[in-house]
Amino acid sequence: MTGLRERKKANTRRALIDVALRLFEEQGFAATTVQQIADEVVVSRKTFNRYFATKEDVVLAHEEQVMDDWLALLDARPDHESALTALHRAARDYFTDPALDEAELQRRFRVQALMQDNPALMGENMRRFTLREERLARHLADRSSIGVGLEARVLASVAFAAMRVALQEWAAGSYGDIPVCLDLLDRTFTKLAGGLDLPPRTDPPRKKE
Structure with a gap:
């Protein structure tokens, strides 16, 4: 029941x-x-x-669910991967998950397009980014044993920017297909790989949640 x-x-x-x-x-x-x-x-x-609670939450609750899914995929990445590599591959894992059906992928695209066309909605989503960045910073710090300090917060903020830009480009171009989305993710994360990465932890493996 x-x-x-x-x-x-x-x-x-x-x-x-x-x-x-x-x-x-x-x-x-x-x-x-x-x-x-x-x-x-x-x-x-x-x-x-x-x-x-509101009609804004109908759209933004979807963003929160995506965040939860991304963090779960990030935590599932192998310990030997650096933080940026794990972030990149977790993002790809999200969009290539066999359990993610076509309808849900189209919701993802439609939500991005909707926010792109509504500055007020995009502004509210950006306001909530601070809380999401703090969550991501804690997960990144755990992967690298560095504490939630400057490095983890900077990488969390930059990783969100990379995701946001890639998905905005995807929505603005009316692409809607996953290979294009993956290519945009690859290109944006590759741009970050030069000097903003964190090394993997070298002490005993972290506990999986």
Whole structure:
């Protein structure tokens, strides 16, 4: 019963995201209301708010999920990889994950395109970047045993910039296909590899979470 309930919740959440993205694209982000999204999915406003606090959260919650997935993939990378190499390969792992279906990849593309066209939404996403960068810095520091200091914070910030630029280029070009996205990721991370990397840890292996 619990499994069925969780699947229903996941399906409702996915439906809210898909309908919201469609309405944002059809009539604009500013013109779309939470009530319209709820009505299209045939749920109440109260039900909508169980999943998302605002319509901005419909878009940005997707970004938070991507962040969670990226960190999980980063932590799964081998200990011998340097921080930047692990970041790069974790990003590629995300976009080549067999479990990531075509619909989810298209959501990724549509979210990027939507933020590209809405400065206010992009601004709110950037505001939340600080918290994401701190999370990433902690994971990078753990990989290299250096503490969450200047080096880890700089690399976290620069890695986010690399990801953001690559995905913005992907969205702005209306590409939508994964090989182009991977090429953009490769090119941006390669640009960073010259002098911003961190060595892998040399003490006993870190514990896997």
